[in-house]
Amino acid sequence: xxxxxxxxxxxxxxxxxxxxxxxxxxxxxxxxxxxxxxxxxxxxxxxxxxxxxxxxxxxxxxxxxxxxxxxxxxxxxxxxxxxxxxxxxxxxxxxxxxxxxxxxxxxxxxxxxxxxxxxxxxxxxxxxxxxxxxxxxxxxxxxxxxxxxxxxxxxxxxxxxxxxxxxxxxxxxxxxxxxxxxxxxxxxxxxxxxxxxxxxxxxxxxxxxxxxxxxxxxxxxxxxxxxxxxxxxxxxxxxxxxxxxxxxxxxxxxxxxxxxxxxxxxxxxxxxxxxxxxxxxxxxxxxxxxxxxxxxxxxxxxxxxxxxxxxxxxxxxxxxxxxxxxxxxxxxxxxxxxxxxxxxxxxxxxxxxxxxxxxxxxxxxxxxxxxxxxxxxxxxxxxxxxxxx
Numbered sequence: 001x002x003x004x005x006x007x008x009x010x011x012x013x014x015x016x017x018x019x020x021x022x023x024x025x026x027x028x029x030x031x032x033x034x035x036x037x038x039x040x041x042x043x044x045x046x047x048x049x050x051x052x053x054x055x056x057x058x059x060x061x062x063x064x065x066x067x068x069x070x071x072x073x074x075x076x077x078x079x080x081x082x083x084x085x086x087x088x089x090x091x092x093x094x095x096x097x098x099x100x101x102x103x104x105x106x107x108x109x110x111x112x113x114x115x116x117x118x119x120x121x122x123x124x125x126x127x128x129x130x131x132x133x134x135x136x137x138x139x140x141x142x143x144x145x146x147x148x149x150x151x152x153x154x155x156x157x158x159x160x161x162x163x164x165x166x167x168x169x170x171x172x173x174x175x176x177x178x179x180x181x182x183x184x185x186x187x188x189x190x191x192x193x194x195x196x197x198x199x200x201x202x203x204x205x206x207x208x209x210x211x212x213x214x215x216x217x218x219x220x221x222x223x224x225x226x227x228x229x230x231x232x233x234x235x236x237x238x239x240x241x242x243x244x245x246x247x248x249x250x251x252x253x254x255x256x257x258x259x260x261x262x263x264x265x266x267x268x269x270x271x272x273x274x275x276x277x278x279x280x281x282x283x284x285x286x287x288x289x290x291x292x293x294x295x296x297x298x299x300x301x302x303x304x305x306x307x308x309x310x311x312x313x314x315x316x317x318x319x320x321x322x323x324x325x326x327x328x329x330x331x332x333x334x335x336x337x338x339x340x341x342x343x344x345x346x347x348x349x350x351x352x353x354x355x356x357x358x359x360x361x362x363x364x365x366x367x368x369x370x371x372x373x374x375x376x377x378x379x380x381x382x383x384x385x386x387x388x389x
Contacts, residue, residue, distance in 0.1 A: 025064040026312055026319055029086040031079065031107070032097040034071040037223040041099050041297055042071075044252050045121060047290050048298030049096070052305030055285070060305075061312025063319075068092070074222075076106035083107035087114045093319045094119060096304045099297070100221070101125040101144065101172040112136045115322040117329065121304040122297055124348065126175045130385035133346040135326050140304040141296075142269060143348045143380035144172045145179030148246045150267035150353035150374045151217060152183030155244050160214035161186045164241075166204055166228075167219040169193035176219035176246050182381065189213050196221060201228045205235050218245040225249070226256050233260035249358060251295020254366040261358045261366060269351045270299050270338045271370040279337040293365050299337055310334040346386035350379050 030049060032042040046069065059065055068090060072079045086092045087110060095111050096119040098104045104123035111118045112134040124143040128134070155163060165180065165188055167173035173193055181188060189211045192204055201220075208216055216237075220228045225248045232238055242265065243249065249257065249264040251272075272283050272293050282302060286294040294302075310332035312319060319325050330343050341351040355371035 024317070025066050026060040026094070026308070027090065027092040028060070028065060028067045028308070029070055029082075029090060029092040029095045030067055030097045031070045031072050031082055031086075031095060031103075033074045033099050033103075034069065036074055038074050038099065040252050041222065044295050044297040045097060045099060045301045048286070048294060048301035049121070049305050051282075051286055051289055051298075052302045052309070054289070056305070056309055060309045061315075061317055063312060063317050070097075072103050074100065074103070076102050079103040079106040080110070083110035087111060087116055092116060093325070094308055096121055096308070097301070098123045100170075101175070102170050104128070105171065108132070108137070117322065117325060119304050119307065119329070121301040123172070124175075124380075125171050126178075126382050127171075129346050129348055129380050130382035131387070133386035133388055135347070135388060136322065138307070138329055138343065138347040139349060140307055141300040141349075142351075143382065144175035145182065145382075146353060146375075146378055146380050147267050147269075148176040148179035148217070148219065149183045149381075150355075150378070151244050151246055151265075152180040153374050154265060154267055154355050155215050155217065156184050156186070158215070158242075162189050162211075162213045162215075163187070164189055164208050164211055164213040164216045165191040165218075166201075166208075166216065167191070167193055168196050168221040168224075170196055170221070172221060173219055177217075179381075180217050180246075184217075186214075194220075197224070199224050199227050201231050205231055205237065208241065209235070209237060213241060215242050215244055218243060218248045220245070220248045223253075226253050229253075229257050229264070230260045238263075250368055251293065252297060254358065254368075255292075258366075262360070264358045265371075266356045266368065267353050267374055268296050268356055268368065269341075269349070269353055270296055271354065271356055272367045273369055274337065274339075275370075276337070276339055278335040282337045293361075293367055296368075303336060303338070306334045306336070307332055344379050344383045345388050346380070346383045347388075348380050348383065350377050352376050353378055
């Protein structure tokens with residue numbers, strides 16, 4: 001029901017208004033990929049955010065929340081136009097959502113230069129974690145290198161000596177490969193970077209077979225991941241060359257990939273079987289509301305909403321004081337579904353990363369299941385380049 005409403009709002013270019021009052025509210029521009037092949041990811045992100053809004057009775061810090069759903073169409077030029085609209089016309093207090101690094105980088109400067117709060121709930125480009133960090137920018141997710149770094153540590157623990165890397169050819173793909181290589185100290189026999197739009201990976205899989213690596217690390221972004229994982233399993237390589245990935249074999253695509261996903265390994269800061277009360281409540285509420293298992297993308301968006309609510313509460317609704325609002329976000333305390341974390345100097349979370357493996361729940365649903373801690377209180381590698389204190 002909610003997804004149909006979201007689609008209608010995007011098509012009509014309207015807002016979700018939680019109150020008839022126009023004078024005293026928090027205005028939030030939610031930007032995600034809500035159409036085209038990547039729309040499933042946008043649905044996971046929107047559903048997570050709007051579940052938190054529902055739990056908060058349509059308010060943030062006690063103020064009515066006005067939320068506009070904005071479709072970036074997976075196009076940086078559209079994202080730049082949305083930034084101008086949200087800052088100058090809509091005069092929002094917060095921009096959040098954001099799935100892909102190329103979209104984040106396209107709208108980043110117009111948003112933060114206007115001192116509008118920007119909270120990414122997924123994309124974590126290295127530039128904005130390092131020298132281009134901003135006191136008005138935050139992440140409720142991770143910096144792109146971090147999960148791949150945890151996967152590198154995961155593979156290293158198996159004793160693998162030779163790895164083949166395949167990553168989508170854009171900023172996040174480069175960051176992911178760099179993150180993996182930071183902790184995996186063995187030999188990378190080959191690196192290939194197929195286009196983001198590529199959907200047939202038979203040639204790449206033949207290259208993997210020819211190099212006979214001990215393992216494969218994949219960061220195939222978006223919907224092409226489905227074909228890659230299915231083709232990899234169908235090739236028979238999975239039996240002898242285990243597949244490790246970051247945001248390739250994971251929540252949004254597990255049901256579509258099916259049994260080909262079983263046994264694939266990755267890493268993340270949260271899993272649907274995380275053993276803490278806040279996470280258990282979130283998963284139960286999400287499945288009841290939407291009828292499917294939440295992914296990390298849903299979880300990150302849910303956390304973004306909780307973060308905004310905590311900060312608005314702390315500033316007693318005075319969101320027009322952007323410096324105070326930013327400070328409140330940095331210091332915000334709430335019952336996080338990932339467990340304890342803090343913001344580093346670049347406003348990315350310092351948090352644990354866990355080994356994951358695709359498994360089945362008793363009801364048959366596929367999930368990323370927690371297999372224990374890999375990196376504790378992990379700080380992304382670009383924080384040292386951030387000039388903020």
